[in-house]
Amino acid sequence: MTRPDHPPRAVSLMVLGTASHVGKSLLTAAFCRLLAEAGHRVAPFKAQNMALNSFVTLEGGEIGRAQVAQAEASGIEPHVDMNPILLKPMGGVSQVIVEGHPIGVMSAREYYAEKATLWPRVTAAYDRLAERYDRVVLEGAGSPVEINLTEHDLTNLKMAHHADAAVVLVADIERGGVFAQIIGTWELLEPRDRARVVGFIINKFRGDVTLLDSGLAFVRERTGVPVLGVLPYRPDLQIDQEDSLGIDETTTLDGGDLSPGDLDVAVARLPGLSNFTDFWPLSRVPGVRVRYVERAAEFGRPDLFVLPGTKTTVRDLDWLRRVGLADRIIASRAEEDGPRILGICGGFQMLGRSIEDPLGVESDRERVDGLGLLDTATRFAATKARHLVSGQVIGSELPVLGYEIHMGETERRGTTAPWLALTRRHNQATILDGAIDQAGRVSGTYVHGVFDSGPFTEQFVNQLRARRGFAPLATTEWQSHRDFLAARYANLAEFLRAHLDLAPIWSALAGPSARSAD
Known part of the structure; x- marks a missing residue:
């Protein structure tokens, strides 16, 4: 050379x-x-x-x-x-991102040619x-x-x-x-x-x-x-890990059964799971145990069930139905003591009534039914949204920090309310993000890294603890994820x-x- x-x-x-x-x-x-x-x-x-x-x-x-x-x-x-180059696997092909921007979806052979x-x-x-x-x-x-x-x-x-x-x-x-x-x-x-x-x-x-x-x-x-x-x-x-080989480092380290006073957080281990680092901060909170589930029999009785981000939303929605988790999630919403349900990015899209893909961004199916737990509808777009954001939970002064990476936009319908009020940092555009049902049991957002914020995580965890009749967590018992890193x-x-x-x-x-x- x-x-x-x-x-x-x-x-x-x-x-x-x-x-x-x-x-x-x-x-x-x-x-x-x-x-x-x-x-x-x-x-x-x-x-x-x-x-x-x-x-x-x-x-x-x-x-x-x-x-x-x-x-x-x-x-x-x-x-x-x-x-300069990031490849995001999508089941046999990858989205190719060059200098921060997607240039297309390619097979390995197509990518080698480039x-x-x-x-x-x-x-x-x-x-x-x-x-x-x-x-x-x-x-x-x-x-x-x-x-x-x-x-x-x-x-x-x-x-x-x-x-x-x-x-x-x-x-x-x-x-x-x-x-x-x-x-x-x-x-x-x-x-x-x-x-x-x-x-x-x-x-x-x-x-x-x-x-x-x-x-x-x-x-x-x-x-x-x-x-x-x-x-x-x-x-x-x-x-922070770059791939799923490091997923065990984002679960609660000591394993074992729940102790009295512990919260159980179950995360769907989707085939296309992305940004599982979103849940590492939760695993560090005292009295919170994070685990990943792959079938209905593992669902248990969690305090929080999370549908995480994914690069293959439609494929992973099919998987949820195939392994029985979709039915179990829907049934848990009707249980009085069932879990709070949270969707992040692709998980948020799954919680709605439908996902439309007229441009074939993710698959050749123009429309699929969602889980129907939020009155929302998602439409995939060819342009990827990429933003650092900051803001607050609507109706409070609770701060939120994080980032958006998604290929679709989600529309709220009926009486479904937005969850977060955000400002996109590069252009100072203000948006209303996510959705939350009237009971406050089901919510979704496009914001990754939301649990990196100490105040947000503290209040979120204390709300879960209150549902179980547990005393609030003292702020002095743990440090924010940013300080921890x-x-x-x-x-x-x-x-x-x-x-x-x-x-x-x-x-x-x-x-x-x-x-x-x-």
Whole structure:
């Protein structure tokens, strides 16, 4: 590969992994925080994300949640340049989002055919970041040595070449065969790519680290590259996840049966479930237990049942009916002591009387019946709404913060009232959002991240507690999700300093790289 005539100013580090979900996103955030604390202006970058957990930036672009968390750990505002391509799976095809805006729905083969035109846009996004920051931490995707995918690579080694990045390779010991992961990946790397690797990291270890000594020595002898350290499993340091492999981190951690005084929150685990990070804040509230359900027999007697966001609303509505959850949800509305029912985004659309799709945005069915629990009707549109919003619950001064990402508009009918009064931050447009029935039992909104707001979550939970005759939750018993995440980010750099030999990384990032002769 020929290096650019005017190479970007930033010096870069790339976090590659031996597989998906080995901890690349977390470690990218941790390295961002480490560099920021060292006084660098640092930004994260991931060329291509495949994720249903997304976020809206200030300029109205859509990117993956992991890059948002990494930007927050860096102390900067998220920007679309940090994740120029986002793929949102839709059951055999994906919506393709480039520089924050959807460009169409494509099969894998169609997307591969577009990569030659997308690559310049990826490198331009990186170069813009590299002009604005002096350090960039890149995240890879899956494994960098998947033989069948190498020719289509935009995210791993091709990006490492463009950025002239030093590389750390992360392996997950929980998966087993950690030394085979490392050595196998190393053996499949080309010599010029091996030259970029400054060290290996073993992640998610539980136990006596000295038991690994012989293996660590073997890796160094076989590759000539050191294992920089062994990171202990630390669930208390997890950040927002980019895909459903991390869904367990958004449920109540201790599991088990409900204790007296606990609230039971059941969330439908839809096949196209998106933005499940919406419910992580609830799982942290004392006395609230969040679980995911996939069939009617798991419904139980929850205090709150949630229909979450989805990228495939019609398909997932069919699934609800097929597994018996639709009938169970409808029946629970008629029960005097039944749950409060909440729909978010696609879940809100499902709660209405109908969903119309005359343009074939999501399927070839022009109209389907909803669950009929709200007197609303949704019509899909070709244009995606993407907005950061703030406002309040109507009839109160309770603040709401969050973001909209949706392809349809929902009309309230009859006496159905809106639930939230919002302002869209980029253009200051004011809207009435969502719907709530007269009894206050069923409500829906397009706002993702609504439980990130401490005051909103406190009152919402206390209303559920009041229905059960429980005393209100004291504000001092917990912290808002935003404060909670800020505390986690603050611990990330120390986590690396405590467990890694950082000298090879500091050496690699000291100045422009002389690693490659590409």
